Every structure is written in C-alpha cells, then in structure tokens.
Amino acid sequence: MKKLFIILAVITLVMGCIQPQAPQFTQVWKKINKPEEARSILAKVNTSSLTESGEAEYGLLKSIVEYKLHRKLENDSLISASIAYYDLHGGDWLRSRAYLYRGVIRMYRFGNIIDAVRDFKVAEAISEGNDDEELKNQVYQRLAHANYYFRNHPSILRYSKKLLDSSIELKDNTMILKSLLMCATAHADMDQLDSAYIYIKRGIELEKIADMSMLADIYSMMSEIYAERGETIKAVEYLNKWNQIDSTHTTWYLVPAYIRKAQGEYEKAIRLAKLGSEDGDQRTRRKCLELLAELYELTGDEEQASEARMMIHEYDDLMYTNQAMQMVDWQQQFDEVRQTKDFYNRMTWMQRLMIALFVIVTIAIVAGVWWHRRKVRKLSFRLDEDARRISNLRTMIEQLEKSGEDSGQEMARLKEELENRMEHISGTLLVGTQMYNQLQQRQCIAEATAKELQCLVDYFAQLRPKRWQEWERKYKDLSTAQYVFLIMQDDLRYDDEAIAASLDVKRPSVRSMRSRIKGREKE
Numbered sequence: 001m002k003k004l005f006i007i008l009a010v011i012t013l014v015m016g017c018i019q020p021q022a023p024q025f026t027q028v029w030k031k032i033n034k035p036e037e038a039r040s041i042l043a044k045v046n047t048s049s050l051t052e053s054g055e056a057e058y059g060l061l062k063s064i065v066e067y068k069l070h071r072k073l074e075n076d077s078l079i080s081a082s083i084a085y086y087d088l089h090g091g092d093w094l095r096s097r098a099y100l101y102r103g104v105i106r107m108y109r110f111g112n113i114i115d116a117v118r119d120f121k122v123a124e125a126i127s128e129g130n131d132d133e134e135l136k137n138q139v140y141q142r143l144a145h146a147n148y149y150f151r152n153h154p155s156i157l158r159y160s161k162k163l164l165d166s167s168i169e170l171k172d173n174t175m176i177l178k179s180l181l182m183c184a185t186a187h188a189d190m191d192q193l194d195s196a197y198i199y200i201k202r203g204i205e206l207e208k209i210a211d212m213s214m215l216a217d218i219y220s221m222m223s224e225i226y227a228e229r230g231e232t233i234k235a236v237e238y239l240n241k242w243n244q245i246d247s248t249h250t251t252w253y254l255v256p257a258y259i260r261k262a263q264g265e266y267e268k269a270i271r272l273a274k275l276g277s278e279d280g281d282q283r284t285r286r287k288c289l290e291l292l293a294e295l296y297e298l299t300g301d302e303e304q305a306s307e308a309r310m311m312i313h314e315y316d317d318l319m320y321t322n323q324a325m326q327m328v329d330w331q332q333q334f335d336e337v338r339q340t341k342d343f344y345n346r347m348t349w350m351q352r353l354m355i356a357l358f359v360i361v362t363i364a365i366v367a368g369v370w371w372h373r374r375k376v377r378k379l380s381f382r383l384d385e386d387a388r389r390i391s392n393l394r395t396m397i398e399q400l401e402k403s404g405e406d407s408g409q410e411m412a413r414l415k416e417e418l419e420n421r422m423e424h425i426s427g428t429l430l431v432g433t434q435m436y437n438q439l440q441q442r443q444c445i446a447e448a449t450a451k452e453l454q455c456l457v458d459y460f461a462q463l464r465p466k467r468w469q470e471w472e473r474k475y476k477d478l479s480t481a482q483y484v485f486l487i488m489q490d491d492l493r494y495d496d497e498a499i500a501a502s503l504d505v506k507r508p509s510v511r512s513m514r515s516r517i518k519g520r521e522k523e
Helices: 002-015 023-030 033-042 052-070 078-088 092-108 113-130 133-149 153-170 172-188 191-205 213-230 232-243 251-264 268-274 282-300 302-319 322-380 382-403 410-441 450-463 465-474 480-491 496-503 506-518
Strands: none
Touching: 023 033, 023 052, 033 450, 052 251, 078 092, 078 133, 092 133, 113 133, 133 153, 153 172, 153 268, 172 213, 191 213, 213 232, 213 251, 232 251, 251 268, 251 282, 268 282, 282 302, 410 450, 410 480, 450 465, 450 480, 465 480, 465 506, 480 496, 480 506, 496 506
C-alpha cells in the first residue's frame, strides 16, 4: 500500500510538469509557430463539449494564436481566465505558458509593462523550478526587453547573460549571437567597454549566420569601441562595413565624430556629434552629448560645454521615472521573496532528510544491539547446554551398556554426538584459555575477533563460576565486550591505563565503558 501511494505521488508530480496531452489541442501546439494553420485546427474544436480544463486550454491557445496573427485584442480576459483555472488546479507546463503570453500581450499590445513584468517573473520562477529550457529562453528575452524600457541596465545584463546560457544549452546559434549582442550592448550602456568588447568579439565569430540587422549591430558596436579607444584604422574598417549595410541610421554619426576627434578635427567632430544628439536612441544621444562636452572643452568653449553637461543631467533625470523605480524595486523584492522561499524549502527538506536519517540510524543501532545481545545470550549458555547434553549422553550410554540390548547403531550415534560436544567444549576452552593468558600477561587484544572474545567469556564463566553468577545477579544484558571489561577490572585488577592499553583505546573510552556498565545494574 505504501509503495502504491509513493508511485501515485510521483506520477502526479510528473504529470504537473509534462506537456499537454489533450488530443484535440496537440496538433494546435505543434503548429503554434504557424498561426494560420493553428487557427484553422482550433476552429474545428467543438467548444460546447469541452471540460473545464479544456476550456482553459482553449482560451490559452486562442489568445496565443490571435496575438501571433496580429488580430485586435480588446483585453486579456480570455487568457486571464485560463490563468485563474491553472492557479487553482495546477499544471505547470500550461500555467507557465499562460503567464508568459499574457505578459507578452500586456506589454506589446496594451503597453502595460509593469503587469507584464509580473507575469514574466511568475513564468520565470516556474521555468527555473522545472528546468524548462525552452520556456526560460523565451522568458529571459522578454524580461531583458521589458527592463530596456526603463534603462535598468544591471537587470538587462543579468537577463541577457541568462539568455546566453540558455541558448548555449539549447545549441541555438542564432539566439547565442543575439544574446551576445545584448550582453555587449548592456555593458556598453554602463560604459564597460572592455567587457562589451569581449562579448562582441565572440559575436564576430558567428557573423556568417547573422541577418542584416544583426550585422549592423555588430559592425556599429565594433566601430564605436575602436573609435572610443582611439584605434582609428579599425574603427574606419568597421564603419565602412556598417555603412554598406545601413547608412541611413542617425547613430552612424557617433563613430565618425569619435574618429574626427582622434584626428584633431574638432569642428567637424562637433557637427557630427550634434547630428547624433538628435537621435531617438537614448544611449546614442547621451554618448553624443558627452562627446560634445569634451569637444567644447578642447576648443575652449566652456559655456557650450556646461550646457551640454546640463543636457546630460536632464537626460539622467528622465532615465528613472517613479514608475521605473517601482518596477525595479518590485523585481528585486520578487526575487528576494522567491530566494527566501527556496531557502526555507531546502532547509525543510534537509531537516526532513536529517530526521529520516536519524530514525534509520537509530533503528539500525537498536536492531544491531538487539541482534548482538541475542547472539551473546545464545553463545553464553552454549557451554552449559553442551555440558548438560554430555552428562545426559553419558547416562544414556551407561544405561544401554547395562541393559545389554542390541543397539549398536544408537550407541554409535550417541558416542559420536558425545565426541562432538566434547570437542566443541575443548576448542572453546582452549581459545578462551589462550585469550585469558594474554590478558594475564597484559598483552593487547584489540585485534581479537568476536568469536575469540566470546570464547574468553565462556572460559571465564567456567573458571570463575561464583563471580560469573555474581555478575549475572548484579547486571542485566551485558555485551561480550562489557564482560571482557569486567574480567580485566574485577578479576585481573587492571587500572584504567592497563585496560586502555589492552583494548588499544583512550582512557576517556574506558571511563565511558565503566559508566555504561554501571547503567546496566539491576535495581
């Protein structure tokens, strides 16, 4: 019954994490990235016969397909109803996808980034808990993008690196290249150009699989880094490559401005930086303003330099609105709560494991002690049983001899058993005698086997019957080792040092043994 319960629990746990198995929706999930085909399959579903779980999955799939087909969505109520069902009834695979796509719809259709991030964080927790690599990859992309809206560069970098690790795990070269560019851009936005260069150099190795947009990002980043370093030749090389792909983008002005500055043509650099400062891209605009402030200082125009620096501060003030800061704080709190919960879950699991191990060890010790004592009792009276049986055998043999009955076979059997019993006694007494002599000579018996120690105890019981009876009256359930200790202490008068030497133990162990024996005294 217990095994059946464990099997059912494991099956329940696994079923919560596997992909959906509803036959009417399996084909829809397979075609989810071909939304037109998915929509035609979904249209054939008989919604009137759906169960509650089927309705939840139908609502989720319909919302995803409508979003992918760029159809108008009035609100997110349909997918929210699916989430409400999964929050109550579980099913991590479907629940995580529901949170992911509700976040996508909220962010890209309704511009509700704060609530979108909340959904993405729930999907992230589920994906990492179940090690769902495909879902993690999608969630990290969305979280990095959402944080980009608020210029939360540390979070952008964190999720870009997570995306890179996930893409490497999935062996998706296109996503590896994209995440390398995201990491490089995040480092560049934080003015960490050396780190940005490391990532963009790795991206160059994959430029053969890059599309035109990715190539433009790679070449613009490389030209900008080399220009800021003052390596004009390399900056011009990548600038030309970039120009061949996209010469219309206003960010193109920033790199030539760096190059003109490096060449000492400050006026031309100022004109280019001014053009770049009109860019809609906040990072390019900030870089151009910083460059303008430097150029005006180099030309001695402190008033213009001061004005450019003021514009930079205005930009910095706009970077973090109250809403953005609230979102950043909320993400941190969510992660902290999750980490705390995970920590306590791990601690609880460890405590349960320790308790289970303690119980198992305790049971094993108790069972071992019981088995040992049972064996000791059995062995302790073996000689007495042998002696009684020998006496009985002799009596029976004498009776047979006196009666004169023809019982040769029975006589032979009794004599054979008598010899075996006497041989056993003599063997036990011989070993016991040798062990006792070793103790009298104060030799170490630490290497003696359990059988040899038992022979010593059996021999002593025959050698000193009165003392043995005295111990049996005084103590209860002593082990062989404890009887050996009493032999050395009470019969041979060993002190603690001599006992420790004979047993090859430390003196505190001797005191501990004496204390345990005292605890066996009968009341």
